[in-house]
Amino acid sequence: MSYVLNQFVGNVAAPPIAESALWLEGNSSNLPAINLSQAVPSYLPAPELAEHVAQCMKDGSANLYTDILGIPPLRDALAAHMSSAYRGSVHHDDVAITAGCNQAYCAAVTALAKPGDNIILPAPWYFNNQMWLEMQGIEVRTIAAINDNDALPRAEHLAAVCDDRTRAVVLISPNNPTGAVYPPALLDEFFDACQNLKIALIVDETYKDFLDPARAPHNLFARDNWRETLVQLYSFSKVYALTGARVGSLIAGPQMIEAVEKVIDCVAICAPHTGQKAALFGLQNLDDWKQQKRLMMKDRLDAMSMAFAKYASDYRIVSSGAFFAYLAHPHVNHGAREIAMGLAQQSGVLTLPGSMFGPGQDGYLRLAFANVDASLMEDAAQRLGRYRPQA
Numbered sequence: 001m002s003y004v005l006n007q008f009v010g011n012v013a014a015p016p017i018a019e020s021a022l023w024l025e026g027n028s029s030n031l032p033a034i035n036l037s038q039a040v041p042s043y044l045p046a047p048e049l050a051e052h053v054a055q056c057m058k059d060g061s062a063n064l065y066t067d068i069l070g071i072p073p074l075r076d077a078l079a080a081h082m083s084s085a086y087r088g089s090v091h092h093d094d095v096a097i098t099a100g101c102n103q104a105y106c107a108a109v110t111a112l113a114k115p116g117d118n119i120i121l122p123a124p125w126y127f128n129n130q131m132w133l134e135m136q137g138i139e140v141r142t143i144a145a146i147n148d149n150d151a152l153p154r155a156e157h158l159a160a161v162c163d164d165r166t167r168a169v170v171l172i173s174p175n176n177p178t179g180a181v182y183p184p185a186l187l188d189e190f191f192d193a194c195q196n197l198k199i200a201l202i203v204d205e206t207y208k209d210f211l212d213p214a215r216a217p218h219n220l221f222a223r224d225n226w227r228e229t230l231v232q233l234y235s236f237s238k239v240y241a242l243t244g245a246r247v248g249s250l251i252a253g254p255q256m257i258e259a260v261e262k263v264i265d266c267v268a269i270c271a272p273h274t275g276q277k278a279a280l281f282g283l284q285n286l287d288d289w290k291q292q293k294r295l296m297m298k299d300r301l302d303a304m305s306m307a308f309a310k311y312a313s314d315y316r317i318v319s320s321g322a323f324f325a326y327l328a329h330p331h332v333n334h335g336a337r338e339i340a341m342g343l344a345q346q347s348g349v350l351t352l353p354g355s356m357f358g359p360g361q362d363g364y365l366r367l368a369f370a371n372v373d374a375s376l377m378e379d380a381a382q383r384l385g386r387y388r389p390q391a
C-alpha cells in the first residue's frame, strides 16, 4: 500500500453486526434462522407515511438540501413533542435534526472533546459509542452499568473516573444493550453530578417511544438550567420503521447547537430531506400507530420472558425492556463469543455476545427480541435451552 491509514481507526474492531451476520451462514441446524442480533423493526413503515414521502419526491418538495439544522416545521414539531412528552420546555432553537442518532452522537462528541480528552461510557456500552471515541483519539473511561442485582449505573461512581480532561458521560435509556429503563431519579442524580463536575450529560433516548407515554421518561427538560448540561439524542429510526431514512435529532443549549451545525455542515450538509419529511409526518399523524407498535413490543417482551422461564430458565434475564434483553448465559467455562457463534451455527439463533459491548461482559448475550414475532419466542427459547457448547 502506498499510503498510511489512521491508526486510531485501524485499531477499532470491525463493525460487530456485519461480523455476526456471517456466523449464520454456517447454520447447520436445518432450522430456519431466528435473527435476534440487530435492533431493526420487523414491520413496514405506516403506508400513509410511505405515500406522503413518495408524493414529496414527485412534487419536488423533498429533493434539495435543507437548512443545516433541519426543516423548520420538523424542528418545531419535535420541540413541541418533547415539551409535551417530558412536561418540560424545549424550543425550536434547541433542536438539530441529524442523519440518524449515530450522527447526533458523533456531532456531540466532536463538539465536546479533542484527542486526549476523555468521555465516560457505562459498560456494557453501545459499541458504536466506543468505536467513535477510539477513532477520535478520545479516551474511553468506564463505570459499571450492571451493579448488584440491577442494570443501572450509579452517579456516585462518576467522580472517581473524572479528571480535568473529562468532557461527558453518555447514558442510554431504554438501554442498548441491556434494555434497562433508567428511572427519572437516576437521571436527576446524573444531571446533578455532571453539573458539579462541569461535564455534559449525553442521554440517548433512541428507544423512548417504547415507554408508556403516560409518564415522562425523565424530568430534566423541566429544569430551568437543562441547557447547561443536558444533550439529548433521539432517533426516528425505530418506532417509525425508518432505519434507512437516516433521521434523528440532538437537543441541547445554544453553544452546543452552534458547534453541531458546523459538524453537520461538513459531514452531511443536512439530514436527508425525505427522512425529515417522513419524521414530520410521523410526529404529526402517527400517535395511534406508534402506540400499537409499543404494545406489540410489550407483547414480544412478555412472550420472551414466559418462553425463557419455561424452556431456558438457566439463561438468567439480567434486564430487559424496549427492544433488548441481556442474558447471563449458563456456560460458565465458555466465552460469550463462542456461545453466540455456536448458537448461530448449531441452533440457527443469532444473538450478540456481551463481549461486543465492552470489558467484563463475557458472561452475557444480548437479544434484540423486538425483531421477531411473539410466536417465535418459544422456538428461540427451546433452541437456547437445548444448546450445548462443543467441548
Ligand SMILES: Cc1ncc(COP(=O)(O)O)c(C=O)c1O
Residues within 6 Å of the ligand: 039, 099, 100, 101, 102, 103, 126, 172, 175, 176, 204, 206, 234, 235, 236, 237, 243, 247, 248
Ligand atoms: C442506543 C442507540 N443509539 C443510536 C442508534 C442508531 O440510531 P440511528 O439509526 O438513528 O442512527 C442505535 C441503533 O441501534 C442505538 O441502539
